[in-house]
Amino acid sequence: MQTTSRHTILLVEDSVSNALVYQNYLKDTYRVLVADTGHAALKLLAENTIYLLITDVRLPDMSGLDIVDYAQSTQPDLPIIVITAFGSVDLVVDAMRRGASDFLSKPFDRARLEVTISNILERQHLQDVVNEYQKTFERDRFHNMIGGSLPMQGVYRIIESCAASKASVFITGESGTGKELCSEALHAESTRSDKPFIALNCAAIPRELIESEIFGHVKGAFTGAATAREGAALRASGGTLFLDEIGEMSLDLQSKLLRFIQSGTFSPVGSSKEIKVDVRFICATNRDPLAEVREGRFREDLYYRLHVIPLHMPPLRDRGNDVLKIAGELLRKYSEDEGKSFRCFDDKVADYFLRYPWPGNVRELSNVVRNIVVLNDAETVTMTMLPQMSESTPGAAQPEGGAVDGGPGVPAAPFSDEVGGEQDTPPSTGAVSDDAPGVNGASNVEDRDSKAILPLWKEEQRIIETAIQKCSGNIPRAAAFLEISASTIYRKKLAWEKSHSPFGQD
Numbered sequence: 155m156q157t158t159s160r161h162t163i164l165l166v167e168d169s170v171s172n173a174l175v176y177q178n179y180l181k182d183t184y185r186v187l188v189a190d191t192g193h194a195a196l197k198l199l200a201e202n203t204i205y206l207l208i209t210d211v212r213l214p215d216m217s218g219l220d221i222v223d224y225a226q227s228t229q230p231d232l233p234i235i236v237i238t239a240f241g242s243v244d245l246v247v248d249a250m251r252r253g254a255s256d257f258l259s260k261p262f263d264r265a266r267l268e269v270t271i272s273n274i275l276e277r278q279h280l281q282d283v284v285n286e287y288q289k290t291f292e293r294d295r296f297h298n299m300i301g302g303s304l305p306m307q308g309v310y311r312i313i314e315s316c317a318a319s320k321a322s323v324f325i326t327g328e329s330g331t332g333k334e335l336c337s338e339a340l341h342a343e344s345t346r347s348d349k350p351f352i353a354l355n356c357a358a359i360p361r362e363l364i365e366s367e368i369f370g371h372v373k374g375a376f377t378g379a380a381t382a383r384e385g386a387a388l389r390a391s392g393g394t395l396f397l398d399e400i401g402e403m404s405l406d407l408q409s410k411l412l413r414f415i416q417s418g419t420f421s422p423v424g425s426s427k428e429i430k431v432d433v434r435f436i437c438a439t440n441r442d443p444l445a446e447v448r449e450g451r452f453r454e455d456l457y458y459r460l461h462v463i464p465l466h467m468p469p470l471r472d473r474g475n476d477v478l479k480i481a482g483e484l485l486r487k488y489s490e491d492e493g494k495s496f497r498c499f500d501d502k503v504a505d506y507f508l509r510y511p512w513p514g515n516v517r518e519l520s521n522v523v524r525n526i527v528v529l530n531d532a533e534t535v536t537m538t539m540l541p542q543m544s545e546s547t548p549g550a551a552q553p554e555g556g557a558v559d560g561g562p563g564v565p566a567a568p569f570s571d572e573v574g575g576e577q578d579t580p581p582s583t584g585a586v587s588d589d590a591p592g593v594n595g596a597s598n599v600e601d602r603d604s605k606a607i608l609p610l611w612k613e614e615q616r617i618i619e620t621a622i623q624k625c626s627g628n629i630p631r632a633a634a635f636l637e638i639s640a641s642t643i644y645r646k647k648l649a650w651e652k653s654h655s656p657f658g659q660d
């Protein structure tokens with residue numbers, strides 16, 4: 155490996171003749187400081203930047219092992235070679251245990267010394283590379299996203315790699331996984347960060363108004379358009395336009411969006427004037443975009459135009475300890491906001507959080523932590539403080555205070571999304587057919603009439619599907635009538651399609 159002549163080696167050797175020999179071996183490549191006592195060595199160590207320490211064990215005033223201890227406590231990364239008498243195996247073992255990097259048995263020649271040093275420095279160099287790599291690539295957070303798990307490291311890397319480009323990014327992932335947060339990070343990393351970031355959630359806007367929300371409208375363009383209004387496209391000029399739940403657009407509007415992406419020009423509703431803007435597109439959906447293309451709800455050409463850089467946000471249940479990291483930060487933040495004294499979760503709660511499948515992802519976790527903080531006060535969160543959660547989270551203890559209304563294998567997910575206490579998906583047991591054991595112990599009811607009783611999730615499916623039908627397939631409108639969010643309906647539909655897979659894992 156490469157070394158520079160200015161690196162300093164501290165040689166601790168009380169025998170003048172030996173010191174001269176070793177110094178002679180080293181002096182062409184290194185600056186060599188020599189100490190003939192332990193105290194002199196400690197002084198030199200404290201006053202100089204030492205690159206490598208070579209110390210004999212036997213010294214007149216102390217053991218060379220004491221010098222190893224001192225060096226370890228002050229400079230844990232300093233490479234150390236210990237010189238021992240031939241055959242003193244126990245001493246060698248002791249020195250290595252204390253942190254020495256290698257040893258040399260007397261007598262040794264120039265070649266042996268050079269190889270030992272070269273090996274140590276090579277190891278040191280590799281360690282430096284690893285440390286540097288970890289600093290760069292393993293982060294516990296990235297912009298406002300908390301998490302250091304492997305899947306999140308992948309997300310951070312993609313964001314960094316494509317931030318400078320103008321290529322469209324297509325973010326997929328379940329509801330509450332942080333798709334909007336991810337798009338904000340993309341914008342913040344880009345050269346457009348000083349320009350606007352405009353986010354539009356198409357699922358939150360009535361279908362017929364999405365076009366004017368994106369492109370704006372002129373006065374009188376439609377009933378109620380009393381004044382002209384700028385759309386998100388113009389407001390995002392020079393910056394980033396984030397279109398969430400893009401699948402909500404009608405096919406007509408999708409083709410207008412496609413033209414806009416291809417040409418950079420658009421016309422506000424009611425106007426024939428073309429406006430040109432420079433915008434970077436990021437879009438997101440919690441549905442499977444290819445399935446939407448197959449079903450004819452999403453234009454294939456638009457899909458391929460947008461799907462230049464795909465980015466998938468992993469579900470929270472796949473992020474390991476990130477659950478606790480995020481929960482910890484939220485606990486501190488909400489405690490501060492609410493003037494409470496919470497500092498941590500006890501082991502049972504931490505274990506429960508790690509096992510719970512979090513169908514509503516980070517949004518659900520955030521709601522649970524907020525609920526705990528608002529309704530309780532203590533330093534440590536215990537199981538009794540947990541809101542209603544699933545009895546059946548694998549191997550986890552049941553929250554003592556929480557009522558349970560799910561059956562076997564049915565995480566209640568009371569805090570997923572906006573609908574408190576709702577169960578997102580069918581039970582995983584498969585015991586959901588009319589005459590199979592029901593989630594409420596219906597197996598014990600032998601009365602024939604009981605067969606007319608459907609499991610709650612089936613009733614829910616029927617109600618939601620009827621509402622969608624009555625709204626001519628318009629999901630946001632159906633959601634508005636049902637007083638739930640459109641994304642909740644999408645998630646449920648996905649689960650029904652996957653049928654009997656409560657969290658889409660099988």
Ligand SMILES: Nc1ncnc2c1ncn2[C@@H]1O[C@H](COP(=O)(O)OP(=O)(O)OP(=O)(O)O)[C@@H](O)[C@H]1O
Pocket residue numbers: 298299300301327328329330331332333334335336398439440480516517520641
């Ligand atoms: N890694 C994270 N660290 C901290 N907070 C997060 C993280 N991911 C998401 N959140 C928080 O969780 C909530 C939901 O995030 P966000 O709105 O970005 O999710 P989403 O995937 O866009 O949801 P939807 O599909 O329902 O629109 C927000 O309050 C966000 O701040």
